[in-house]
Amino acid sequence: MGLFKDFFIALSNNAFLNESAKKIGPSLGANKVVAGNTIEDVVKTIRRLNDKNIAATVDNLGEFVNAKQEAIAAKDDILKIMSAIHSNGLDAHVSIKLSQLGAEFDQQLAYDNAYEIVKQAAEYDQMHINFDTEKYDSLSDITHTLDQLKSEFSNVGTVIQAYLFKADELIDKYPDLRLRLVKGAYKESSHIAYQTREEIDDNYIRLIEKRLLNAKNFTSIATHDHNVINHVKAFVEANQIDKSKFEFQMLYGFRSELAESIAKEGYNFTIYVPYGDDWFGYFMRRLAERPQNLALAFKEFVKPKPLFIVGTLGLSALLLGRCNKKK
Numbered sequence: 001m002g003l004f005k006d007f008f009i010a011l012s013n014n015a016f017l018n019e020s021a022k023k024i025g026p027s028l029g030a031n032k033v034v035a036g037n038t039i040e041d042v043v044k045t046i047r048r049l050n051d052k053n054i055a056a057t058v059d060n061l062g063e064f065v066n067a068k069q070e071a072i073a074a075k076d077d078i079l080k081i082m083s084a085i086h087s088n089g090l091d092a093h094v095s096i097k098l099s100q101l102g103a104e105f106d107q108q109l110a111y112d113n114a115y116e117i118v119k120q121a122a123e124y125d126q127m128h129i130n131f132d133t134e135k136y137d138s139l140s141d142i143t144h145t146l147d148q149l150k151s152e153f154s155n156v157g158t159v160i161q162a163y164l165f166k167a168d169e170l171i172d173k174y175p176d177l178r179l180r181l182v183k184g185a186y187k188e189s190s191h192i193a194y195q196t197r198e199e200i201d202d203n204y205i206r207l208i209e210k211r212l213l214n215a216k217n218f219t220s221i222a223t224h225d226h227n228v229i230n231h232v233k234a235f236v237e238a239n240q241i242d243k244s245k246f247e248f249q250m251l252y253g254f255r256s257e258l259a260e261s262i263a264k265e266g267y268n269f270t271i272y273v274p275y276g277d278d279w280f281g282y283f284m285r286r287l288a289e290r291p292q293n294l295a296l297a298f299k300e301f302v303k304p305k306p307l308f309i310v311g312t313l314g315l316s317a318l319l320l321g322r323c324n325k326k327k
């Protein structure tokens, strides 16, 4: 599992492959887990979810932003999707990544972009803006940004990655913020993060319980793990925690039947809906999480473009050794 995960995380970190993939559009099965390329595609997807009593958090996909114009273009795209959500009266909010707004090369630019987004969202009936967490290196930028924004706005929150030793401290720091709790999607060193599935799962459950008992704001439990979901259902019942205090979240395209059945039981549910042409890194992280997700890609192999797809994967493997200098 370690090597498997390392391989796909390394692919997700490869700038050349990410750039090349943009040109061919969602492929290798990614079209099953990315809601399309345009705002119209996303609006249709959110409507379908809302009809099933499921909300959405929308992610305008984008990796390796390293120029001012790209960061500003990403911010403008996010403002457009927010406007579409608001004008169509959709039950949805937005998830953003500071790196996409320029944080990897200009922190002030990223902050200014984030500020504009959060301010506009506040004017759209306090639409929530979630700051997704990325690699550990960027965590202090996120918390710093959040600390500044939360003194002026109440529509901001972030994600706690349970694999981090620091997760406990962050849960304690932000009882008043809306938080999403996840296991964690990146590869982190053993100095800062739990490494085994058992350790991560145990810490995840412990943090969820602690948060649900102490939170002063809404909590999103984002997982496809039915054991965790069942545990949470039993825990909230035993501790008389009202369903209005929390929700479950899953990623678009994964375990949709389970998501719908949980929503039908009366739990709040939100689906994370990624869209846009920068699908490769996101999709590779999903493959890294679970070997079975490769089934998404294998289903595409039997379609009429097998040579192209085998070629793409083969080329990926080959180029990985040569071009992957980014962590």
Ligand SMILES: Cc1cc2nc3c(=O)[nH]c(=O)nc-3n(C[C@H](O)[C@H](O)[C@H](O)COP(=O)(O)OP(=O)(O)OC[C@H]3O[C@@H](n4cnc5c(N)ncnc54)[C@H](O)[C@@H]3O)c2cc1C
Pocket: 131, 132, 133, 134, 159, 161, 182, 183, 184, 185, 186, 222, 223, 224, 225, 226, 227, 249, 250, 251, 254, 255, 271, 272, 289, 290
């Ligand atoms: C809405 C959402 C937002 C996220 N945001 C972030 C973020 O900001 N930062 C970040 O680092 N990570 C984020 N993640 C990713 C997260 O950290 C995990 O990497 C990812 O969710 C995989 O862990 P898991 O809890 O879903 O279950 P896993 O540990 O992958 O799976 C546990 C078990 O659940 C079952 N299972 C899982 N998936 C399936 C499936 N598709 N079909 C059938 N059974 C399945 C299997 O039995 C599996 O063994 C997010 C995840 C979600 C759902």
